[in-house]
Amino acid sequence: MNSRRLVWRIARLVEIRDETPSARTLVLQIPGWPGHLAGQHVDVRLTAEDGYSTQRSYSIAAPADGERVELTVQRVPDGEVSPYLTEELTVGDEVEIRGPVGGWFVWRPNGTAPVLLVAGGSGIVPLMAMIRARRQAGSRTPFRLIYSLREPGERYYAEELRLPHPGLDVTYLYTRAVPDGWARPAGRLTIADMNTGGWPADFGPECYICGPTGFVETASDILLAMGHDARAIKTERFGPTGG
Amino acid sequence: MGFVSRGFRGRPRDEGVKLPPGQYLVHDFPVLSAGPTPRVPLDRWEFAIDTEDGQTHRWSWQELMALPAETPTVDLHCVTKWSKLGTDWKGVSLDTLFADVESSAEYALVYSYGGYTTNLPVEDLLDGKAWIAYQFDGEELAAAHGGPARLLVPHLYLWKSAKWVQGIRLMNEDWPGFWETAGYHNYGDPWREQRYQGD
Ligand SMILES: Cc1cc2nc3c(=O)[nH]c(=O)nc-3n(C[C@H](O)[C@H](O)[C@H](O)COP(=O)(O)OP(=O)(O)OC[C@H]3O[C@@H](n4cnc5c(N)ncnc54)[C@H](O)[C@@H]3O)c2cc1C
Numbered sequence: 001m002n003s004r005r006l007v008w009r010i011a012r013l014v015e016i017r018d019e020t021p022s023a024r025t026l027v028l029q030i031p032g033w034p035g036h037l038a039g040q041h042v043d044v045r046l047t048a049e050d051g052y053s054t055q056r057s058y059s060i061a062a063p064a065d066g067e068r069v070e071l072t073v074q075r076v077p078d079g080e081v082s083p084y085l086t087e088e089l090t091v092g093d094e095v096e097i098r099g100p101v102g103g104w105f106v107w108r109p110n111g112t113a114p115v116l117l118v119a120g121g122s123g124i125v126p127l128m129a130m131i132r133a134r135r136q137a138g139s140r141t142p143f144r145l146i147y148s149l150r151e152p153g154e155r156y157y158a159e160e161l162r163l164p165h166p167g168l169d170v171t172y173l174y175t176r177a178v179p180d181g182w183a184r185p186a187g188r189l190t191i192a193d194m195n196t197g198g199w200p201a202d203f204g205p206e207c208y209i210c211g212p213t214g215f216v217e218t219a220s221d222i223l224l225a226m227g228h229d230a231r232a233i234k235t236e237r238f239g240p241t242g243g
Numbered sequence: 244m245g246f247v248s249r250g251f252r253g254r255p256r257d258e259g260v261k262l263p264p265g266q267y268l269v270h271d272f273p274v275l276s277a278g279p280t281p282r283v284p285l286d287r288w289e290f291a292i293d294t295e296d297g298q299t300h301r302w303s304w305q306e307l308m309a310l311p312a313e314t315p316t317v318d319l320h321c322v323t324k325w326s327k328l329g330t331d332w333k334g335v336s337l338d339t340l341f342a343d344v345e346s347s348a349e350y351a352l353v354y355s356y357g358g359y360t361t362n363l364p365v366e367d368l369l370d371g372k373a374w375i376a377y378q379f380d381g382e383e384l385a386a387a388h389g390g391p392a393r394l395l396v397p398h399l400y401l402w403k404s405a406k407w408v409q410g411i412r413l414m415n416e417d418w419p420g421f422w423e424t425a426g427y428h429n430y431g432d433p434w435r436e437q438r439y440q441g442d
Contacts, residue, residue, distance in 0.1 A: 007439030010246065043438075045265070046248040054253055055265045055324050080254050080267065088250050096246055101439065103425035104390075106278050213274045217387055220279035230357065233279050 008045065009033065011069065011097040013089055019156040022075045024086050025061060027068060030097060035064040037234060038133035039106035039126045039208070039236075042069065042099035050222070056081045059126035059210075059236070060100065063133035072156055074122040105208065105236045109137035113206045113232075116198045117145040118189075119217045120211020123238055124156050127210055131168060142170040144205075146197040148189050148215065151177035171197030189215070194222045201227035202236065210236040263433035266326040272379075272388065275323055277421065280386050281357035281407050288391055291410035292340060292377060295348040303341070304391070307375065310335045315374060317397035317434035319404075332395055334376030337368045348413035352420060353394055356407040359419035361397065362429070363403055365413060372398060375408060400431040400438070 015027035040060055047053035062070040071236040075086040089095065107115065107130040115134075124147055134143060143165075149155060151174055161170055173193055174186050184193075199205040207228060209219045216235050234240055254267075262268065271385045285304045292299040293298045302310075313336050351368060354360045376395040377384050384390035389406025396403050402422050408421065423429050436442060 006439045008246075044252045046253070047246055048251050048253045050249055051245075051257060052253050053265070054267050057323055082249070084251055093249055094246075095248060101426070104421075209374070217274075217280060224279050230279050230281070235276065235278055237274050239274070 002210075006101070008096045008098045010094050013091050013093050015094070016091060016203065019072055019158075020154050022086070023072060023154075023156060025070055025156075026085065027070050027073045028095070028097065030067050030069055033067045033069060035099070036069075036100035037103075037108060038063050038129040039104040040100035040102045041126065042071070042144060043101060044071075044081065044085070045096040045098075046084060046219045046229065047096070054080060057101070058064045059129070061125045061128050061132075063129055063136050072122065072125045072128075072178055093132065102236075105234050106211070107133065107206070107208065109133055109139045109141075111139075112115050112141055114142045114199050114203050114206045115144070116207045116223075117143065117210075118149045118194075118198075118209040120189075120215030120219070121149055121154070121238075122156070123209075123211030123215070123236070125210075126236060127208060128157055130208065133163070134168070135165065136175065140167055144171065144195075144198055145170045146189070146193065147171070148173040148175060148211070150175050152179050169197070173197075189218055189222070191222050191225065194219070194226060198223075201229070203228075205232065208235065209235075213237045245322070260328070262326050263320055264325055264436045265438075266320055266433065269325040269327055272330075273321065273323070273325055274387050275321060275402070276406060277359070278357065281355075282386055283356045283391055283407060285391055290340075290392065292344050293410060293412045294344060294346040295413050295415055296346075298345070300340075300344055305412050306322065307335060307377070307392070309340055313374060315395070315397075317395070319397055321401040322431070322438050326433075330378050332374065332376045333378035333381075334392070334395060336371060336376035337373045337375065338371065340375065341369060344413075346413045348415055350414045350417040352412045352414060352418045353389065353403075353405045353408060354410055354412065355405045356409050359405055359421050361403050361405050362418055362423055363399065364417075364430075367396060367399065368411070372396060372434060398432070400428075400433050402427065403431055 011028040011030040017025040045055045058071045072083045077081045288304045372397040378394040393406045394408045
């Protein structure tokens with residue numbers, strides 16, 4: 001058990017990468033950062049001049065790398081925090097962060113069971129940390145990623161996922177608009193998608209599902225119907241709607 | 244002077260609403276759980292209280308429905324930062340369920356269909372503070388929100404209100420549950436912002 005106290009630390013924004021027109025990766029430098037596991041998240045706290053403050057959770061997008069922590073934030077229209085993080089915050093600015101949080105939705109590079117990652121929209125973020133952790137560790141654990149999103153322009157980490165990763169298969173599912181010549185018509189995740197892009201239950205994969213609540217419910221119900229063990233299905237739910 | 248986030252103003256504040264520190268108000272009902280949603284058929288549903296002496300008290304679904312129900316209106320505070328105010332529930336008070344239970348145990352481990360567990364002191368379950376709830380907003384409780392029945396202990400962070408509740412084990416020793424073992428606070432009082440161990 002981890003009894004380390006989670007203190008608020010000052011993080012400085014050192015780099016910004018645009019992922020899509022409405023999502024950006026924030027690279028933060030956090031003195032004293034204790035390290036983290038792929039899949040964990042942080043709490044971000046913003047404080048106004050009058051002392052009002054509010055907090056939100058954000059998944060960490062990359063494996064531990066000293067004092068650097070990467071988040072990818074999707075701008076939610078009319079949101080209180082995400083527009084600030086994606087539009088207002090600039091390199092050199094500071095935010096308060098504490099973490100890492102969450103010891104359940106994690107993948108450790110010494111894992112040997114095949115892994116199925118199922119992402120809905122920005123739910124890709126903690127799963128990308130797992131993909132990057134696998135590569136960083138030189139792990140040969142077979143990974144399959146099913147990434148559902150509205151349309152091709154909403155892909156995060158598009159360049160990086162285009163590169164060949166031996167042992168990682170990526171399937172994109174589009175729910176609203178598909179690229180020209182794309183065989184699968186636009187539509188929500190189905191059991192057929194999970195059969196094609198995932199693993200048979202008797203391979204005993206570890207399954208990680210992350211995204212909006214409705215997506216996570218659908219994906220986990222499909223895996224149960226396919227005979228996957230409920231204990232091998234880990235879920236993280238990001239928000240009420242979207243994705 | 245504490246930390247200020249340059250250029251952050253936040254939402255207009257409704258001074259009339261007091262929330263626990265670090266929480267924000269929502270009007271929908273988000274879902275938090277660590278795995279798939281279990282589906283429990285009512286004809287096989289059962290709720291149990293197991294005492295420290297090995298006695299078990301059991302209720303079938305019909306027996307639970309036959310007990311006097313209450314309709315509490317309570318505020319919910321989730322550790323993932325959202326709060327939802329004035330939610331309407333229907334369920335059986337744990338005072339009613341504990342009426343014939345003989346126990347002097349101080350700790351409870353609540354367990355659920357699907358394997359979830361959470362711990363809390365027995366006194367936090369009694370004196371009108373907790374219910375086995377089976378209706379939300381006048382409707383049967385949806386499986387995603389813990390139906391057919393969940394524990395409702397609104398004065399603690401919502402992970403203590405175990406969904407898909409199956410039973411309560413009474414113990415002389417405190418035994419950390421699922422999130423409590425994963426680094427979350429053992430007690431979880433939102434007003435003292437007890438989110439994580441050490442808070
Ligand atoms: C464990 C965890 C990890 C998370 N990781 C990430 C992450 O890596 N990247 C990321 O971008 N977000 C992540 N989130 C979501 C994030 O915490 C915020 O909820 C999100 O940024 C919206 O905050 P906001 O203040 O901008 O909007 P709010 O002011 O809180 O909400 C504004 C409106 O948008 C709705 N809304 C809230 N969240 C969403 C959403 N996700 N999609 C659509 N509508 C929404 C609300 O219901 C409300 O009506 C995570 C959440 C959790 C619990």
